[in-house]
Amino acid sequence: MSARKNLRRMLGIPAALAASALLVAGCVSNEPPEEENDSVSQDDGSGGTANDEPGETVTIGFSAPAADHGWMGAITQAALDTAEQYEDVELRQAEATNDVNMQISHIEQFINDGVDAIVLLPFDGDALTEVALDAMEAGIPVINVDRELSSPFASRATILGDNYGMGVSAGTYICEQLGDQPDAVVAEIQGIANLPLTQDRSQGFADALSDCGLEVSTQVAADFTIQGGETATSNLLQAEPEIDAIWNHDDDQGVGVLAAIENAGRDEFFMVGGAGSLDVMEHIQAGDSVLQATVVYPSTQAADGIKLARLVAQDKSMSDLVSAGVPRTIQLHAPVVTADNVDQYMDLGFRS
């Protein structure tokens, strides 16, 4: 593993040298530097855009909730891997925590340390807003990931998954499958119901369903854990003897959801997942379970956050945009993955 990393690093140096030579040539020749766009492969950071060439070294503080969950683990891992690709990025990783009191303290520590940028995935966006404002006031750009802070002044840039869009994607897919059955029973298994992201997902789901005259018959919350998924689903299956479709917000809890469905021996319905774990994609590919589709919620958001933080700290712009400076808000796409296109998305799946 580390040998592979070393090899990659060794390969990266000549590549970076070549790239900087290219840049110098570009400056001299008055031609715009060639941009080799390599957006698909994640691992190969050395061959990205001109922006990927080493600049001044920047220190980036990264704080996210506890990786107690596959998606969150993948978020953190992708962020670390991305930082690793850049020799000009020094990553400070704060202890991952679900305790806002402690997360606030980590940001305070970053401010004291005078990092060049902070990538923040808050446990609770409202609760972290004050301290993010402090950081911005101290001149440290905050890149807000996934869960939105409540003040526009609290972040320099925001990267969001499309929670509402996830609900819409899932709802539209279910409509396509069930459109001709106006009295179909549709169930929804939420994550942590408190979170605004959950409410957005449910809202999008309800809106999309209402377009084809369906509505959510039962809604349960499974707190994003396998155990919670199992409990909530067993109760749900008890309560609803006949179901046509289920949307499960989260593929990590989905492991428990599937277990409960198998324990109950039910297969009269189909299920749509959420987030896009590798496990679920494999089920979709194999067609061996009630899982027919899942809606992607990118686990690479924080990795994008690291990239943006680096650009902001180095005063660069985004290479594929004409306008100067890093955009304020980027919302990622939430596509539906089915057996037809699952091969395309396997690379982005994460292990739960």
Added chain:
Amino acid sequence: MTEPTAVPPADMETKKEGRTRLPSLLSGPAGRNVGLVLALALICVVGVITGGERFASIDNLMVVLRLASVIGVLAIGMTFVITSGGIDLSVGSVMGLTTVWATTWATQAMADDLHWVVMVFTAMAVGTVAGLVNGAIIAYGRVVPFITTLAMLASARGLAEMISNRQTQRVQSDAFIEFFRLEPLGVPILVWIFAAVSVAGWFLLNRTTFGRRTVAIGGNAEASRLAGIKVQRHTLYIYGLAGLTAGIAGAMMLGRTTAGTSTHGMLWELEAIAAVVVGGTLLIGGRGTIVGTVVGVLIFTVLTNVFTINNMSTSAQLVAKGAIIVAAVLLQQRFANRSKST
């Protein structure tokens, strides 16, 4: 640094005279606190060596103290409960409930009309009532504290979710937020509150009848009853006090996060208990130390700080935390066995 003990300290000292000087010194009340402070100092030395100026700066000290203050206030209340031989598993979720109740539309509207202090009083009142309910069930219903407060842990969290409709409620009052951003003499207001609660707690435990009764009940409830202490009523008060500190912590949490939500204070009861036990308060009751609790809280927060400065993983920190708790309890058990055998 004196602290109340169910067995009069002088008596214990004489019993141990046969031992060598050093252990008897270290097992005395002052000795235990010295040991704790040494442990804290050791962690700080590690912090200075590994973090240099990033650790040893006034700003970083304030980061640590701010982190310690909310959980610290909870731990002060917990110290009384544990000293009296009880346990309160509900403080974390009661704190969550107080943050929600203090930020409801109705409370905030009233605060808007009158003064933001309304929110603070609401939090304190809600916490105290929840604590008194615990106390009443334990004292008069004769249900063991573990079960009673476990039930409160669940129901307070549930009530908080019902009231907030599981949403995060922002604090609207700018004056409230401004107050909690004050830093008199360069020290954040949260830290001042923690200090004030600690001093009040120390005074209450060591210098008042209330404190002496708490220790007596923890040492031997039956003997205390026979000695004329109204054990039931006193138990009620102790849990009310723990609830009050949960309310104060709730108000502080609102100041720190500017938002009330039912997820505040998840698992904090365990952190508070850990700090109290590491601080040297006996889990079986009969001995309590506020100074120890404060140092216990600081040990955990400084440890967190040092780990973060060194870019170390969460998992490593959890292991370290666990090791510290076990070490503290092992030491305690030795003490408990010794005092039982004497």
